[in-house]
Amino acid sequence: MRVIRTEKLSKYYGQRRGVVELDLEVKAGEVFGFLGPNGAGKTTTIRMLLDLIRPSSGQVWVLEQAVWGNVGLRRRLGYLPGELSFYEGLTGWELLRYLGRLRGSLDPAYLQQLLERFDLDPSHKLRTLSKGSRQKVGLVQAFMHRPELLILDEPTAGLDPLLQVEFQKLVREVQEQGASVFLSSHMMGEVQALCDRVGIIREGRLVAVSTIGELTERSLRRVRIRFDEAVTPGDWAQVPGLKDLRFDGDWLEATVQGSLDPLIKAAAQHRVRDFISQEPSLEEIFLTDYDTRSAA
Numbered sequence: 001m002r003v004i005r006t007e008k009l010s011k012y013y014g015q016r017r018g019v020v021e022l023d024l025e026v027k028a029g030e031v032f033g034f035l036g037p038n039g040a041g042k043t044t045t046i047r048m049l050l051d052l053i054r055p056s057s058g059q060v061w062v063l064e065q066a067v068w069g070n071v072g073l074r075r076r077l078g079y080l081p082g083e084l085s086f087y088e089g090l091t092g093w094e095l096l097r098y099l100g101r102l103r104g105s106l107d108p109a110y111l112q113q114l115l116e117r118f119d120l121d122p123s124h125k126l127r128t129l130s131k132g133s134r135q136k137v138g139l140v141q142a143f144m145h146r147p148e149l150l151i152l153d154e155p156t157a158g159l160d161p162l163l164q165v166e167f168q169k170l171v172r173e174v175q176e177q178g179a180s181v182f183l184s185s186h187m188m189g190e191v192q193a194l195c196d197r198v199g200i201i202r203e204g205r206l207v208a209v210s211t212i213g214e215l216t217e218r219s220l221r222r223v224r225i226r227f228d229e230a231v232t233p234g235d236w237a238q239v240p241g242l243k244d245l246r247f248d249g250d251w252l253e254a255t256v257q258g259s260l261d262p263l264i265k266a267a268a269q270h271r272v273r274d275f276i277s278q279e280p281s282l283e284e285i286f287l288t289d290y291d292t293r294s295a296a
């Protein structure tokens with residue numbers, strides 16, 4: 001089963017591009033990361049999945065049902081908006097009870113467990129809460145009815161590192177229990193820790209869909225190697241995947257695309273004192289994908 005499917009999904013705000021011809025598929029049981037820089041179209045996509053805004057063209061199915069006007073579907077979904085800006089005058093409790101009633105039966109013990117895990121006191125009015133506490137209310141309400149599919153817009157924005165870890169644990173638990181998760185992010189670390197597959201959106205278009213392994217494999221990595229003695233340009237330029245080679249005394253610096261293996265084998269011909277490999281940043285990954293596409 002595919003829990004999310006879109007076909008040539010486009011949204012224009014007047015002349016302004018929201019998203020363009022998006023073909024997206026998320027399988028049942030998977031945690032899917034939707035990555036992209038600011039303004040790429042993540043929130044626009046998510047709002048169309050929830051029927052909060054209507055597409056300009058194209059189709060959307062969620063849990064194998066068309067979403068337009070489908071109120072029954074909402075109970076089966078957990079949604080965390082990017083900005084929890086409604087219901088400012090309610091306390092956390094009032095909001096949770098109100099949403100709980102809309103969604104039918106709630107398990108009070110599970111709700112209590114979520115409040116404790118996120119260290120949330122829901123007795124204050126939403127308007128008085130810090131960004132982090134509002135985010136916690138948003139997360140608790142998204143998970144509390146044990147939805148089949150969670151759609152989370154920037155779930156860890158504003159959360160402190162301990163709670164980010166707690167969030168990741170919770171996502172893994174619900175995945176083990178059979179739920180599917182679609183989350184948007186611009187944090188590579190979070191996506192790497194959690195997601196089975198990732199879709200990258202850029203300027204409204206889906207530019208790549210792959211597993212995390214493929215994504216990092218394809219992307220650029222900056223490597224610095226220190227040898228026992230000064231290095232000379234020699235045969236380094238012949239090593240596959242190396243770019244932007246620089247030599248500085250006993251240090252060699254290079255950008256590596258793809259596997260590190262050829263470089264490691266070449267370096268092993270010498271005595272190595274240090275080896276530093278920098279994880280590619282999200283920006284570098286975007287850049288790599290863009291390069292791949294324009295070269296194609």
Ligand SMILES: Nc1ncnc2c1ncn2[C@@H]1O[C@H](COP(=O)(O)OP(=O)(O)OP(=O)(O)O)[C@@H](O)[C@H]1O
Pocket residue numbers: 013016017018019036037038039040041042043044045082
């Ligand atoms: N209500 C709106 N009216 C006009 N343009 C909009 C509206 N909402 C979004 N856009 C435009 O659509 C594009 C996609 O925006 P969207 O908010 O979906 O991006 P995003 O990937 O979620 O970005 P961010 O990470 O900053 O939230 C942007 O160019 C944005 O300016």
